[in-house]
Amino acid sequence: MVLKLEALQPPGSFKIRGIGAACEQYAREGKKRFISSSGGNAGIAAAYAGKHLDVPVTVVVPETTSSRAIEVLELYDAEVVVHGPSWAEADEHARSLLDSTTAYIHPFDDPLLWSGYATMIDEVAQSGIRPDNIVLSVGGGGLLCGVFEGVQRNGWTDVNITAVETIGASSLEQSVRAGKQVELAAIDSIASSLGAKKVSEEAFLGAQRHNVDCIAVTDLEAVKACRRFLTDHRVLVEPACGAALAWAYKDDSMRLRNQTTLIIVCGGATTTPSQLLRWEQSLEEAER
Numbered sequence: 001m002v003l004k005l006e007a008l009q010p011p012g013s014f015k016i017r018g019i020g021a022a023c024e025q026y027a028r029e030g031k032k033r034f035i036s037s038s039g040g041n042a043g044i045a046a047a048y049a050g051k052h053l054d055v056p057v058t059v060v061v062p063e064t065t066s067s068r069a070i071e072v073l074e075l076y077d078a079e080v081v082v083h084g085p086s087w088a089e090a091d092e093h094a095r096s097l098l099d100s101t102t103a104y105i106h107p108f109d110d111p112l113l114w115s116g117y118a119t120m121i122d123e124v125a126q127s128g129i130r131p132d133n134i135v136l137s138v139g140g141g142g143l144l145c146g147v148f149e150g151v152q153r154n155g156w157t158d159v160n161i162t163a164v165e166t167i168g169a170s171s172l173e174q175s176v177r178a179g180k181q182v183e184l185a186a187i188d189s190i191a192s193s194l195g196a197k198k199v200s201e202e203a204f205l206g207a208q209r210h211n212v213d214c215i216a217v218t219d220l221e222a223v224k225a226c227r228r229f230l231t232d233h234r235v236l237v238e239p240a241c242g243a244a245l246a247w248a249y250k251d252d253s254m255r256l257r258n259q260t261t262l263i264i265v266c267g268g269a270t271t272t273p274s275q276l277l278r279w280e281q282s283l284e285e286a287e288r
C-alpha cells in the first residue's frame with residue numbers, strides 16, 4: 001500500500017488544493033470577498049486562502065459547530081457567523097449574503113475544486129507510482145471527482161477506485177445501489193466531513209463511468225482507524241479520513257496485497273486526540 005499524505009498542508013487537509021485554486025480564480029475575476037458555509041475543512045481552506053490572497057472571508061456555520069473549528073477559522077482571520085440549527089440553515093443564510101463582488105465557495109460541487117484535487121494524482125504519477133486501486137473517502141464527492149479527473153488526465157483508465165463512506169452518511173453507496181441520485185433523510189455519523197445528504201451529480205455520474213466500488217464502514221471502525229493511524233504514522237486525522245483508513249486496516253483488504261493500493265489520507269484540522277478517545281468510548285458503549 002502507498003499513502004498519499006494529504007493531512008500535512010497548513011489548513012490540515014487536501015481541500016486547499018481545490019478551494020485554494022477556486023479562491024485564486026475568483027480573486028482574479030475581481031471578487032472582493034469569499035463566503036463559505038462549511039465549519040469543516042472547506043471553510044478552513046477558504047479562510048486560509050483568503051488570508052493569503054488578502055481577500056476577507058466570511059464563514060457561516062451552524063450552532064452545532066465545535067468551538068475547536070471556530071477557533072481554527074478565527075486563526076486565519078475569517079469572520080465566523082453562527083446561524084441556525086444545521087448546515088442547511090447556515091448555507092441558506094450564507095447564500096443570502098452574496099452580492100456581485102462576493103464569491104460563494106461551494107464545499108464540493110465546483111469544477112475548479114476538482115481540477116485542484118486532481119493535482120494529487122499528477123504528483124503520484126510523477127513519482128513513478130501506478131496504482132491498481134485508489135482508496136478514498138467520499139462526502140459530497142468533490143475529492144472523488146478530482147480523482148476521476150486525475151486518473152483521466154494521466155491515462156489510468158483501468159484503475160479501480162474504492163469509495164468509502166460511513167454507514168450513516170452513505171449517500172453515494174445508496175445512490176449507486178438505487179441507480180439514481182438518492183438524498184438521505186438525515187445524516188447519522190460522527191464523520192461530519194462526509195455529511196452530504198446528496199452527492200453531486202458529477203460524482204454520481206462518474207461512479208457509473210469508472211470502476212468504483214462503494215464501501216460503508218461504521219463510525220467505530222473509522223475512529224479506531226484514526227487512533228491506529230496516529231500510533232502507526234504519528235499523523236492525526238479526523239473520522240471522515242478514518243473511513244478510508246478503516247478499509248485499509250480491514251483484514252480482507254489483504255486479499256489485494258499483490259496489487260498496488262493508493263490510500264488518500266485526506267486529513268482533517270479539527271480533531272483532537274482526546275476527542276477521538278471520547279468518540280471511541282461512547283461508540284463502544286453504544287455497541288454493548
Ligand SMILES: *Cc1c(COP(=O)(O)O)cnc(C)c1O
Nearest residue numbers: 041138139140141142143240267
Ligand atoms: C472534505 C473532506 C472529505 C470529503 O470530501 P468530498 O469532496 O465532500 O467528498 C473527506 N475527508 C475530509 C477530511 C474532508 O475534509
